[in-house]
Amino acid sequence: MIDNSMQQLNFIRPGTLEWHEVSAPRIENGGQAIVKPLAVTRCDLDLYIANGTIPMKDGPFAFGHEIAGVVVEIGDEVTCCKPGDKVIVPFQINCGTCKNCRAGFTNGCTNVAPFSAYGLAQSSGVEWGGGLSDYINVPFANAMLVKIPERLSLPVAAAISDNASDGYRTVAEPLRQRPGEDVLIVGGLAQSVGLFAVQAAVALGAGRVFYSDFDNGRLKQAKALGAEILERRYARDMPTDGQFPIVVDASNIPEGLIYALRSTAACGRCTGISAPGRTMDNIPLASMYMKGITYEISRVHARAEIEKVLQCACDGHLRPQDVITTHVPFAQAQEVMTDPDIKLVFEAS
Structure with a gap:
């Protein structure tokens, strides 16, 4: 009762x-x-x-x-x-x-x-x-x-x-469409979602899984989950670490999103799990258009x-x-x- x-x-x-x-x-x-x-x-x-x-x-x-x-x-x-x-x-x-x-x-x-x-x-x-x-x-x-x-x-x-389902969906459909491809997960403030995405990418048979972040604790966790880590502090004009067919933006930081979009390979897909600002300048729309990438942002x-x-x-x-x-x-x-x-x-x- x-x-x-x-x-x-x-x-x-x-x-x-x-x-x-x-x-x-x-x-x-x-x-x-x-x-x-x-x-x-x-x-x-x-x-x-x-x-x-x-x-x-x-x-x-x-x-x-x-x-x-x-x-x-x-x-x-x-x-x-x-x-x-x-x-x-x-x-x-x-x-x-x-x-x-x-x-x-x-x-x-x-x-x-x-x-x-x-x-x-x-x-x-x-x-x-x-x-x-x-x-x-x-x-x-x-x-x-x-x-x-x-x-x-x-x-x-x-x-x-x-959060675990959120991380999973960011890589599940892209990897279904492009099995075995490499994945970049841009970590940051959506801290557990980014790590759940690492775990899902490894489980679903991604090629190499890379995880970038500025936090040592999350980097250590990502490595333990099977990712290759990139210690990065996101900045507007920072260089990319390559071009990836599948990218996840879990940074919730404007500069992190720009890094994620610039890191997405031609005809690739970038999934954002949160909005890093109500409005944003400097989104690289021209290069996104020329490369023909898909950007999805959604709950x-x-x-x-x-x-x-x-x-x-x-x-x-x-x-x-x-x-x-x-x-x-x-x-x-x-x-x-x-x-x-x-x-x-x-x-x-």
């Missing part, structure tokens, strides 16, 4: 998060489920919201969105799971039935407000709750929830709800990618646990959210 109230971690302002007592969610229609979060990995974005690098209006709003947990209650139309099942909760809210969802474009569900997600109420203007809470409501349970195979840990499952279609990543993890080809660096109890999330470590996981007691 769910209590009437619960604890929820809220973003208040940069550097300040607080636990608040709030009303617990309830089943409001037959398609919903209530999930108790058991493991919540810190998205790269969470760090920069919490420390103020990415500006957000002052809260409060619920925080945390990479969620694995256990189903505690379901509506009478839910068939995908039952109470007691352990599940991944995709961070984006998606209905599963609109045109975009049916096409696999689950980051653009048209039956909810644009950019709807857990832990990011300011993006959509709708408060969906957050992973760092006693319970969350899953509004489209049959479309959203994915059972966790017994062989996978809860922290791994939580990472797959967003991950989380629900559409999860099962592919789960399969790779179950097969042992992907080991998201090797990117997770620190395990922390839920109760300490307020104090350590701004720790610069690469990938934190918060675990319920």
Whole structure:
């Protein structure tokens, strides 16, 4: 039986998060489920919201969105799971039935407000709750929830709800189209996504995998994951390190993006996982045009990618646990959210 109230971690302002007592969610229609979060990995974005690098209006709003947990209650139309099942909760809210969802474009569900997600109420203007809470409501349970195979840990499952899947999709389709090609991953502020991309590129049979960054810790991690490392501090006119058919920009730095685009080979593909600025000068459009490269920038279609990543993890080809660096109890999330470590996981007691 769910209590009437619960604890929820809220973003208040940069550097300040607080636990608040709030009303617990309830089943409001037959398609919903209530999930108790058991493991919540810190998205790269969470760090920069919490420390103020990415500006957000002052809260409060619920925080945390990479969620694995256990189903505690379901509506009478839910068939995908039952109470007691352990599940991944995709961070984006998606209905599963609109045109975009049916096409696999689950980051653009048209039956909810644009950019709807857990832990990011300011993006959509709708408060969906957050992973760092006693319970969350899953509004489209049959479309959203994915059972966790017994062989996978809860922290791994939580990472797959967003960042691990994000890293995977940046290289999976390019390598499907061009098997065995070399890959350059431009690392930086999207720190775990870049490392998940390294791991996926190696697992999916890339030729040589190169990883550039200015941070020694991430460079060491990338090398351990199988990449050849390039210690680089990104600057506007820095020389490239060659031309690569497949490039990933995980720098979230304008100069990093320019380096990534200039490093993309003729007819190659560069995928950006974040926007390094609301607007940017000096994008090398002329050379991009002459080389005929494809540049894609998008949020991950989380629900559409999860099962592919789960399969790779179950097969042992992907080991998201090797990117997770620190395990922390839920109760300490307020104090350590701004720790610069690469990938934190918060675990319920």
